[in-house]
Amino acid sequence: MRQVVVVGASLAGFRAVEELRHQGYDGSITVIGAEAHLPYDRPPLSKQILAGTWEADRLPLTAIGKDIADLDVEWRLGVAASGLDLGARQVSLGDGARVPYDGLVIATGAGVRTLPGQPQLTGLHTLRTLDDCLALRRDLDAGPQRVVVVGAGFIGAEVAATARQRGIDVTLLEALATPLQRALGGEIGVVCGDIHREHGVDLRLSTGVAGFDDDGRGRLTAIRLTDGSTVAADVAVVGVGVAPNTGWLAGSGLVLDNGVVCDATCLAAPGVVAAGDIARWPNNLFGELMRVEHWENAQEQGAHAARRLLGQVVPYEPVPWFWSDQYDRKIQLAGRSSADDDVQIVDGSIEERRFVALYGRAGRVVGVLGMNRPRPVMEYRQLIAAGTSWADALAR
Amino acid sequence: MRVVVDFDLCESNALCMQAAPEVFEVRDDDFLYVLQENPPEELRSKVEEAVRRCPKQAIAIED
Secondary structure (H helix, E strand, C coil): CCEEEEECCCHHHHHHHHHHHHCCCCCEEEEEECCCCCCECCHHHHCHHHHCCCCHHHCECCECCECHHHHCCEEEECCCEEEEECCCCEEEECCCCEEECCEEEECCCEEECCCCCCCCCECEECCCCHHHHHHHHHHHHCCCCCEEEECCCHHHHHHHHHHHHCCCCEEEECCCCCCCHHHHCHHHHHHHHHHHHHCCCEEECCCCEEEEEECCCCEEEEEEECCCCEEECCEEEECCCEEECCHHHCCCCCCECCCEECCCCCEEECCEEECHHHEEEEECCCCEEECCCCHHHHHHHHHHHHHHHCCCCCCCCCCCEEEEEECCEEEEEEECCCCCCEEEEEEEECCCCEEEEEEEECCEEEEEEEECCHHHHHHHHHHHHCCCEHHHHHHC | CEEEECCCCCCCCCHHHHHCCCCEEECCCCCEEECCCCCCHHHHHHHHHHHHHCCCCCEEEEC
């Protein structure tokens, strides 16, 4: 293998590059990125960058003990991949170029979902990229009378918290009766919503968007809700999740089903691996075809996929982990949790907003959520990795 | 090898503890403690893993 192409100048793509070099691969590496930026860190976008406490110059990803130039990468930025020819081993780009490879890393991530019929209006935002973030920040800097956040998932919750901490009035809409109900179950979801109310957010549950009003010149003025009411707002952020960026792979022959479907080692086709938000693979630890949209997985899987490309055939079996910062609370979740699991508070209490909740399924501990309890989350994460029984986890 | 933690950035995510428990410990008070500021060379790859995993990029290795 002498010619590796990485599609996606993302965290997963960058860690794949770093690992290829770390493993001694000395052939060429070309990275194709739809955004004009070198790979950067996204979690601060909804937190420090949006808050205005950090500037964008803190975001570029760095390689350990190396300057980025030492990675010896040809960067082709600001141009998206538009197609893949597996037989000819070529990636085609939006500008008509064709890039040959003998090893391919697919790391094009995910893109934001929007509401059906969502219009293009000044003041109406989504948040995924640095450019999205800076546009939203400019609107927050202008001192809006109210920000409406659509969707009380983790991104929506972080945007609501950041805007609130900037002293802006916030309305947070959630279509379900409880925030994060499907992911965390009712009891924990209620806490996640209450945190916002305690900080003065106008949280409206079981409420969706019926439409957006503008001033006739394309500027947002209000959001109409499914309960018949209207909220006047000059800024709104739609945070209704993401979908894997697989459009450029349509018809390529790769199996696309809510992501690029890989084998247990992250191999999607001979000489082709996938990593990060776009990759869906059977995680043997959970017996589940899994796709993970978390920061840590992007880098772990990016590195794993790089090693796979170099011939190290090892199943990828992580316990997914992520965190969310909202106000002075740090929520961390490891493993898999769902509304159908048994849930037990094993440390602290919901009342003091400092606790550990365990999730059990089919006699095993499968997930742990901590609120301001980082150490036990890591300890339980190791129990999940070891396949510990539900009874033994509770008895710990 | 010298390990330097920027405690203004550190948020005790405890991923470093998982990568290199010989060097990093998040205790029950939820603060990070560096157990060895000058860990031996054989721990370098583990410490590098901790540097990489830190969501806040709060850990650095000074040689």
